[in-house]
Amino acid sequence: MKPDVLVIGDSHAAPLAWGCEALGLKVEHISFSGRNWHEGNIIPHDDHGIWVKKRRWAQKIFTDLMEQLGVSNLANTGMPVLGSFGYHMGRLVPPFGWNDHVSPAEDEPFPENHLHASSAFVSDYVHLYRNPHFRLARNFARGSRLALIAPPPAFSRPNYKAFRLEITRRLMAEGAAVYDPEEDFIDPETGVMRPELLAGDNIHGNEEYGRQLVSKLIERGYFERP
Amino acid sequence: MSSDNPYKDLPGTGFWRTGVAEAGLFGLEELWRSKWQLPVDARFSTYGSCFAQHISRALVGRGISWVDAEPAPGRTPAALSRKFNYGIYSSRTGNIYTAAQLLHWVTLALTPGWVDLVELWEDGERVRDSLRPLVEPLGFASQDEARKSLRSNALAFRRSIEQADVFVFTLGLTEGWENAETQQPYPLCPGTSAGVFDPGRHLFRNYTYPEIYEDLTEALSLMWTINPDLKVLLTVSPVPLTATASGDHVLVATTYSKATLRAVAGDLARNFDTVDYFPSYEIIASHPSRATFFEPNMRTVAQAGVDYVMGHFFNGIDLGGPARGHADETEDRRAKIEQQMAEEDLVCEEMTLEAFNEA
Numbered sequence: 001m002k003p004d005v006l007v008i009g010d011s012h013a014a015p016l017a018w019g020c021e022a023l024g025l026k027v028e029h030i031s032f033s034g035r036n037w038h039e040g041n042i043i044p045h046d047d048h049g050i051w052v053k054k055r056r057w058a059q060k061i062f063t064d065l066m067e068q069l070g071v072s073n074l075a076n077t078g079m080p081v082l083g084s085f086g087y088h089m090g091r092l093v094p095p096f097g098w099n100d101h102v103s104p105a106e107d108e109p110f111p112e113n114h115l116h117a118s119s120a121f122v123s124d125y126v127h128l129y130r131n132p133h134f135r136l137a138r139n140f141a142r143g144s145r146l147a148l149i150a151p152p153p154a155f156s157r158p159n160y161k162a163f164r165l166e167i168t169r170r171l172m173a174e175g176a177a178v179y180d181p182e183e184d185f186i187d188p189e190t191g192v193m194r195p196e197l198l199a200g201d202n203i204h205g206n207e208e209y210g211r212q213l214v215s216k217l218i219e220r221g222y223f224e225r226p
Numbered sequence: 227m228s229s230d231n232p233y234k235d236l237p238g239t240g241f242w243r244t245g246v247a248e249a250g251l252f253g254l255e256e257l258w259r260s261k262w263q264l265p266v267d268a269r270f271s272t273y274g275s276c277f278a279q280h281i282s283r284a285l286v287g288r289g290i291s292w293v294d295a296e297p298a299p300g301r302t303p304a305a306l307s308r309k310f311n312y313g314i315y316s317s318r319t320g321n322i323y324t325a326a327q328l329l330h331w332v333t334l335a336l337t338p339g340w341v342d343l344v345e346l347w348e349d350g351e352r353v354r355d356s357l358r359p360l361v362e363p364l365g366f367a368s369q370d371e372a373r374k375s376l377r378s379n380a381l382a383f384r385r386s387i388e389q390a391d392v393f394v395f396t397l398g399l400t401e402g403w404e405n406a407e408t409q410q411p412y413p414l415c416p417g418t419s420a421g422v423f424d425p426g427r428h429l430f431r432n433y434t435y436p437e438i439y440e441d442l443t444e445a446l447s448l449m450w451t452i453n454p455d456l457k458v459l460l461t462v463s464p465v466p467l468t469a470t471a472s473g474d475h476v477l478v479a480t481t482y483s484k485a486t487l488r489a490v491a492g493d494l495a496r497n498f499d500t501v502d503y504f505p506s507y508e509i510i511a512s513h514p515s516r517a518t519f520f521e522p523n524m525r526t527v528a529q530a531g532v533d534y535v536m537g538h539f540f541n542g543i544d545l546g547g548p549a550r551g552h553a554d555e556t557e558d559r560r561a562k563i564e565q566q567m568a569e570e571d572l573v574c575e576e577m578t579l580e581a582f583n584e585a
Contacts (some may be wrong), residue, residue, distance in 0.1 A: 009576075010574065010578070011573075011574035011577035011578050012577075013578075014577050014578065017566060019291045022292050031578045032578060033507060033571060033574040033575045033577075033578050034571075034574050035571045035574065035575075087503075088568060089571045090571070090574065091567065091571075094563045094566065094567050095299075095300040095301040095563065095567075096300055096301070097299070097300065097558060097563070098299070098301070098556070099297045099298075099299060099300055101299040101300075101557070104374070106368075110374045110378075113298055113381065114378070115297075115378055115382065116301055116374045116375045116377070116378035116379075118310075118362055118366055118367070118371060118375055119367045120310075120362055120363070120364050120366070120367065121299070121310050121362075124306055124309070124310075125299065125302065126307065128303065128306060162493030170417075198578070200576070201573045201576075203570060203573055203574075204573075204574075204577050215352060
């Protein structure tokens, strides 16, 4: 049976899949940890939409799905795709701060005695490590109804906001619709996500977050319920 | 028959015939011997006109400890570092051509709040700070960002003084431009690469020997309040002026500029035990080299010349003192961050597996 929605991404894709299932949708879900995405082995592919280098077991998951759907290009199915790829900030942002650099977002203060990095530098840095993901977003945005979802704002750490905004900007420039849960899930008192929506690791959203998230995506028109 | 006299016991290097004419360009010896014995792990900060960046690179190439108080963010590839002017000098000041500029940077290091007075230039929708107009390839996104970056740079400049055993400064020019109201010096004439030239606000200065000596003395005095043990090694860039606003022929202006700087550097080295002079200018630009080390434009110093200068530098430096031992917190911080990333990786791996848990 043809699925209602494809969910593709990193570990933040799990709540998306759970949320779709909770709303009675049939989901095909493929996810790899952010480390696999960050290492640059999951790349855009002209013929198949997406390809995994060096990890045959991972590519087989995509190949099997294409066979199951009867398509040769996973980015060109015409189906709705919910994605959580392109960010993977747990691998990108911490090394940026190794030498104590901070690139504050416009509304953030700059902490004294840190090294300042400009927004232009962040833009080039993000491009360097995420350009294949942006091209992948372009592939999917051209051939499917793609909505990408930024990671839940689970914590407040230096540089995360600036990187998040820059990646969102770049993904949107590639034609992807991007939903940032900051719009609806921030607790105004703490500036981060409400704890009851977080998994025990305090990084990922839980099943209830997934349900609310997908409902919000439908409500805001990022995703049309079949 | 000559009687005893001061020249009788001079070494061969004290006579032109043996020191230069017979030695030949590549036989020059003992051009410089450092005044000081430095610790084997002595740390060097480097600043100055464009020739100074060769000193930074040579120190790093030799594995000598070079203070990088404003490194690029972690995992920045070399090309991106260069594009944003990281790793050129010990902080991201860009070229410091004049003594007045050095004094200005030292003043900012001591009173970083004064960065709010630094003139900013609009460049389309971007902003450039007039002390470092080219440090960011496209300029800054806003005035606020430019000031935050400048303040961070001023504090890094201060750390590069605090952390150094030797502050190497290459004097480049006597000519410069200043703001008529604030006396803020500019590294470049406004309107040449950035900014808009305003003859009412932008004053040409051809600093004289007394002014340069005074600015340098004041700059060094302030630096010694930051680091009382700091030693200062002065050099004069052998690179001629690109252009002069003095009205003189550029060759004449270059000679004035270099002669003045050379005299100031020599006198400071003579007057302070903690100041030394290294003769990079003489090695490259004096007539025994017959312009061997210049590219055909007679201005750009060829890599062979840089290597030759630095060969004399490393021959003359004495790193025979006992190690001081310097704590480096960067590695600890990196290790902690790596560990945190590995732990979060594990969490993410578990989350991707949990997605398939249908129990």
